[in-house]
Amino acid sequence: MPPPRAELRDAAQKHEAELAERTLEEFLAADAIVIGAPMYNFAIPSQLKTWIDRIAVAGKSFKYTESGPVGLAGGKTVVIASSAGGIHAGQPSGQAHEDYLVRMLNFVGIDDIEIVRAESLAYSEEPRAEAMKGAAQRICELFATA
Numbered sequence: 337m338p339p340p341r342a343e344l345r346d347a348a349q350k351h352e353a354e355l356a357e358r359t360l361e362e363f364l365a366a367d368a369i370v371i372g373a374p375m376y377n378f379a380i381p382s383q384l385k386t387w388i389d390r391i392a393v394a395g396k397s398f399k400y401t402e403s404g405p406v407g408l409a410g411g412k413t414v415v416i417a418s419s420a421g422g423i424h425a426g427q428p429s430g431q432a433h434e435d436y437l438v439r440m441l442n443f444v445g446i447d448d449i450e451i452v453r454a455e456s457l458a459y460s461e462e463p464r465a466e467a468m469k470g471a472a473q474r475i476c477e478l479f480a481t482a
C-alpha cells in the first residue's frame with residue numbers, strides 16, 4: 337500500500353516519516369559507516385532490516401534505468417562488524433546475513449566494504465576470547481592501512 341499523502345498523516349505517521357527522512361539523509365551524507373550485524377536466526381536482526389528499508393529509497397540511493405538498477409550512494413566505506421554465537425564459516429548456513437548486507441550495499445552503489453567477523457561467541461570462554469582477539473586484530477589492520 338502506498339504511504340499516505342503527507343497532509344493526511346496523523347502525528348505518529350508524521351513522526352515516522354521524519355525519522356525515516358533523517359535516517360536517509362544521515363546515510364547519504366556519511367563518508368564511513370560501521371554496521372553492527374549479529375546473526376539472528378541465520379539472518380540480520382529486524383532492527384537492521386528496518387534501517388535498510390529506510391536507506392534503500394528509489395530516486396535517492398538507487399534508481400532504475402533502461403539498462404537496470406544503478407546505485408547512487410557510492411563513495412562510502414562500510415565496515416560490517418559481523419558476529420555469531422555459533423560457527424558458520426564453511427557450513428551450509430555460510431555467512432548468509434553478511435552476503436545479504438553486501439548485496440544490498442552493492443545495490444545502492446557501495447563497493448568499498450570490509451567485514452570484521454567474530455564467531456563462536458556463545459561457546460566457552462576460550463573460543464570466544466580467541467574470536468574477539470581476531471576481530472580486534474582485523475580492526476587494527478584496517479585502521480593501520482586507512
Ligand SMILES: Cc1cc2nc3c(=O)[nH]c(=O)nc-3n(C[C@H](O)[C@H](O)[C@H](O)COP(=O)(O)O)c2cc1C
Nearest residue numbers: 374375376377378379418419420421422423457458
Ligand atoms: C534472537 C537471537 C537469535 C540468534 N540467532 C543466532 C543464530 O541463528 N546463529 C548464531 O550463530 N547465533 C545466533 N544468536 C547469537 C548472536 O549472534 C550473538 O548473541 C551476537 O553475535 C552477539 O554476541 P554476544 O551476545 O556474545 O555479544 C542469536 C542471538 C539472539 C539474541
